Amino acid sequence: MAPRSATPVPMILTVSDLAVAQGGMAILEGLSFDLAPGAALVLRGPNGIGKTTLLRTVAGLLPPRAGRIALPAEGTAYAGHADGLKAVLSVAENLRFWARIYGTADIAPALSAMDLQAHADRPAQTLSAGQKRRLGLARLLVSGRRLWLLDEPTVSLDAASVGLFAGAVRAHLARGGAALMATHVDLGLDEAELLDLLAFRARPPAAGQGGGFDGAFDGPFDGAFT
């Protein structure tokens, strides 16, 4: 967890006392961290702990169960398990679409950063899994957002591509960006800090303490049945 600093540098992401829920049950609670420009935070924890749920909550796809998330005004760039590629469009067409959605113009630097220039005119369906993943990550580069939210970004990447991706993240951080990612691979980012989510696992509510039905109600719910 990044230490709270008193410096006047405005944080890119501030999460305070966040609880995230899945299927109506809180799974992580009491999360507080922030990301300064240039900072990266790697989420760790066993499968099912809630890394994806946390990232989707920060991205705004899920409502937080409790707590606050302060995001940059322009929003975030989220990369989930699926790359959002259209098989019949070419690499350049796919990327140009996202560039226009995010209101940025140039896709050439992103293509070269992910070593995809040679494939620019190939339909995305002919790419290998790793190449597709690289194209999905190139979308982050054209998003122009300062905060990247990455869910297992290195899945199906080979060692060279992982290095390529680590370089892109490092360059993003050097430009004053920030990244929150869930990954098991060591990206070799010295500046990245680790956050083990195991410590924030939500405790099941004790009997008589209300619990799962919803926090929307005051008082114990169990009483209604006894």
Next chain:
Amino acid sequence: MLALLLRDLRLATRAGGGFGLSLAFFLIVTVLVPFGVGPQSERLAAIAPGILWVGALLACLLSLDRIFALDREDGSLDLLATAPVPLEGVVAVKAVAHWLTTGLPLTLAAPVLGILLSLPAGGYVWLALSLALGTPALSFIGAFGAAVTVGLKRGGLLLSLLVLPLYIPTLIFGAEAARRGTEGLSPATPLLMLAGITLGALALLPFAGAAAIRAGLR
């Protein structure tokens, strides 16, 4: 927004995009009707406006589940929901793209298929006009239904169950306008009602659809 519209049009017209499938379905339904009711041209002429409207509606229904299901599968919908575009706009643009690739071709094809059903000469204009006014409502209602059922198991079947009752007013006014026009009566009232439904659907359903997508992504 324009980028999204262009992408959806491009996807629909590329190979495997399903463009033309609705048209082919419309043609086959129209061809099947005389086999069912008999080839007498008076009988066909009497039911032609209604059959063409029902056929266009079913052909429209056929392609609805593609509006959001494909984007949901490949993750684009998640990314669009986090992108700096309003989800209401995404729903509206996708409905427009659906209309351009389905409703508009159906409208243009309907008069041609009218020949097969011995549609009386006076009916062609009114048939095309009623379809042109009504099919946008079909696309927007359908986009709402697709938004509600996106990501559900057996979503396609459920989609038909939800959308078809919503199509009833559009079908009634559309077919009535075409029928009255064909019989030489004034189709003004049903046409105005049809235009009203379309405008109402255009104005309100993107908001309902966006709310449904947000709930569905959770």
Next chain:
Amino acid sequence: MSIWEYANPKKFMETSSWALPWVTGLAVVTLLTGLVWGFFFTPDDYRQGSTVKIIYIHVPAAMMAINCWAMMLVTSLIWLVRRHHVSVLAAKAAAPVGMTMTLIALFTGAIWGQPMWGTWWAWDPRLTSFLILFLFYLGYLALWEAVDDPDSAADLTSVLCLVGSVFALLSRYAVLFWNQGLHQGASLSLDSKEHVSDVFAYPLWTSMAGFVLLFLTLVLLRTRTEIRARRLRALEARERMA
């Protein structure tokens, strides 16, 4: 003391467990009174004979079919605006009851229509509207079944109920425009007694009250079941986490 207190499931369960026996008893008494009075102590209609007596089921069922959807609309809106779970669960609980009422109205109408109009079914605006209403109930219930996450299901069905209400109303007018029908006008209205004489009206009012109470009983009972089912789900989830 605000009405929103009953949005607390605990409070709702307490109050409803106290009220349910009374409402049930009242429903049985009122319904039996209305039906027995209507069936055995009213004269036969001079034109329709004893067939007319089906009115004591047909009209109240038709009324509840529509009122049930109106109730679902209100409770769905309360869910969307104030996120009270009991509210949306009440809508879910009411839907099968409303659907059954619609079916009863359609079937009794067919049984009544056969001797009167000489046909089981006609595409009369009222009959058609009820058939359409039945389709809306069907879609609403199917959507509840199809969504796994209860909160998403609540949101989706509430939005569908809202949009469906608008289109159901539109369908009503579209159908009127499309076909003027056989069906008689409303049998009862508050300001005129011209349709039905008092000797028929009083037992009819009584069975309508009986149907309202029956509806209330069933919805209370079913809402309690739905709340318990949600509670069970939550307890199971807690078990898994522990």
